[in-house]
Amino acid sequence: MVDTSVVNSDAVVARRVRVVVAAVLIPLIVAAIVLLIVLWPGGGVKVQGYQTSTARGEVTALKACPNPQDKCNLATVELSNGPDKGKAVPVQVPTAGGTAIAVETGQVIMLGVQDGAPLDQKYQYVDHDRTKPLLILAVIFAIAVVALSRWRGFAALVALAVTAVMLTKFILPAILRGSSPLLVAVVGGAVIMTIAVFLTHGINAESAIALAGTIAALGLTVLLGWFFTKFSQLSGLAAEGASSAKAFAPDLDITGLLVAGMVIGALGVLDDVTVTQAAAVWELSAANPAASRRELLAAGLRIGRTHVASVVNTLVLAYAGAAMPVLLVFAIQDLPMLSVISTEAVAMEVVRGLVGSLGIIAAVPLTTALAAMAVADRSRDLVATPDPAT
Incomplete structure (x- = not known):
């Protein structure tokens, strides 16, 4: 295995990367932090008339509703939280497509609460409570990541938690408050990527180059998405x-929200591509310190072509999968x-997939070129500086 730490500690590499950091990264990161503070929503953002109380409970009994025309089941639910905790209340489980929703005794369900209503009319079925299976899946995922990647995997999980906090505490509330969805997504995305890259891969020259490539590709994705x-x-x-979002928040910029979704959707894949490209060039330079900029760029692009071919297909298929119900309806209509x-529902997914893919494609030459400029021709300094041991 090639030790790439020698590349990060190389004096000429450090000098070149400092130029990139000072000229590009620091101004962009400072701007993102300032905008993050300015746009931070502060406190809870609520849409008047839409907030509802919720409760959970276990289904202890289930029978058909007395009136056959209602096409529902009547569940007896023992509440596990809220002011009526411990009480058994009746809850109608409605039908979906003419078939009763699959609710069985012993299952835990989520309920909406109509404040002020009589107890037998106060609670309405919302959905199954899937907290337990989702928590189990999350634990399995975390164990698998840490088992494979050790401390770096743990750092990646912390970065994932930071992403979740940014989405729920900044990006979504700031958009609801009326800030530009695109600006919020760019600021939030830049902060997320900065924390994720440096936390997962360490604060070093390689990570700085990967982050610079990510931000450059992100900027291009924003421009393409908007255009x-x-x-x-x-x-x-x-x-x-x-x-529904527009109905409850009439001032919401839906078009901007669409582009913001493209930006957030492309972030994770951009991170994957740029970190991989920077690592590839670092490995090449560690193996051959005399490699020129042209040689490193050519070799790095050869690696990138293979990576992009699979990643682009993954991104397009992900968006196509999200549009499957719509595509199925069109297939039925022949x-x-x-x-x-040309219909908006499909065109929107096409634009999402292709814009995200273009951002990924651009990330490869951008990051590879930055990395090649940073580490090319290191052997000249090695020759110029005599070894004290000799």
Whole structure:
């Protein structure tokens, strides 16, 4: 295994990377932090008239509703939280598509609470409580990451927690408060990537170059997303939940929210590509300190081509998978392909997938070029500085 730490500790590499950090990274990170403070929503952001109380409870009995026309089941639920904790209350479980929702005795369900209503009408079925299986899956995931990657895997989990906090405490509340969704996504994305890259891969020259490539590719993704959303005349209302969000927050910029989603969706893959490319060039330089900028760039791009080919397909398939219900409806209608693609619901996913893929494609040469400039021709300094042991 090649030791790349010698590259990070190389004097010429450190000098070159300091230029990139001082000229690009520090100004961008400072700007992101300032905007983060300015845009921070502060306190809870609420939409008047939409907040509801919630409760949970275990289904202890289940029977058909007395009126057959209601097409529902009547569940007896023992509440596990809230002011009525411990009480057994009746809850109607509605039908979905003519078939009763699969609720069985012993299951825990989530309930909506209508304050002020009589006890027998106070609670409404919302959904199954999936906390336990999701928690088990999260624990398995965390164990697998740490088992494979040790301390670096633990750092990655901490970075994941930071991402979750940024999404729930800054990005979503700031957008609800009325800030530009695109600006919020860019600021939040830059902060997330800075913390994630340095926390997971350490504060060193290699990470700095990877972060610079990530931010450059992110900027290009933002520009492409904004341009093709406008050029394709996408309103964003075809996105799942967009109409409901607009109804409860009339001032919400749905088009900006669409582009913001493209940015956030591309972040994780951009991070993967840029870190991999920087690591590849570092390995090449560690193996051959005399490698020129041209040689490192050519070799790095050869590695990047293979990586991009698989990652781009993954991203496009992910967006296609999200649009499967819509595509299925169009398949049933047997519409011409061009007509299907031109509908906003499909065109939106096409733009998302292709813009994200273009950002990934751009990340490879951008990061590889930055890395090659940082570590090329290291052997000249090695020759110029005599070894004290000799």
